[in-house]
Amino acid sequence: MQAKLFVTDMDGTLLNNEHKISKGNKHMIKRAVEAGVIFTIATGRMYASALPYAQELELDVPIITYNGALIKTAGGKELYASYLDEAVVKDLLDFAQECELYIHLYSDDQLYFIVNDEHAQYYQKACGVQGKTVGQDIYKYNVHVPKMLIMTDTPEQADAVIKLVQKKFGGRIEAMKSAPTYVELIKPGVNKATAIAKLAEILNIPSEQVLAIGDSSNDVSMLTSVAISVAMGNANAEAKAAARYMVTDNEHDGVAEALERFCM
Secondary structure, three states: OOEEEEEEEEEOOOOOOOOOOOOOHHHHHHHHHHEEEEEEEEEOOOOOHHHHHHHHOOOOEEEEEEEOOEEEOOOOEEEOOOOOOOOHHHHHEEEEEEOOOOOEEEEEEEEOOOOOOOOHHHHHHHHOOOOOOHHHHHHOOOOOEEEEEEOOOOOOHHHHHHHHHHHHHHHOOOEEEEEEEEEEEOOOOOEEEEHHHHHHHOOOOOHEEEEEOOOOHHHHHHHHHOOEEOOOOOOHHHHHHHHOOOOOOOOHHHHHHHHHHHHO
């Protein structure tokens, strides 16, 4: 069966290594949409960071951001949101500072960090957003926080941080990688899979006509939950193991290949 709802991750999937949508992907997305396919995004990025790409593709559909914590239309209408408890936000900030780790949070779709160090500067450039340096006042921005992010220096350090978070917080928080050195901190039970299920229900798309494509650990939930799951050629081992199919990498229009194979 051909896919009616096509859901793609952004970084490492829809975007090439320069954080751009290739001409090949754009061309095939346009063809698929004209043929009746509903094409949308599911990303760990904040809404403000994902929106310009949706606008570039002229998408008029809801997009999934913050790893599933927020579903919002390109026009700004909120369809679903899930936020961290204020006490958990405080405890995560304490934990990161005790362990001397870089951490930032998002509140009301604004990015806040304690210091504008090399991690913050890299993240802002990569995501095309401008954050705010607030020092210890970051504790004041503990409401409407869909997720938090710890950035490490090595993949091995990120793995160690995930184990520490799991040990210290148990079922209060879920930690996963969205990139080799990025540790996503999100409410348990909130992920791309649950968001896709909600979106498919909103759009009245049968589950057997839903496709998801991704490359990283935070894509595993959706890859194991949809009828048609596709891993990028550049995907990590966890994502590849979770997917049923594989396409070429993000430098060679893997999204376009998936659209042509499963939608056209």
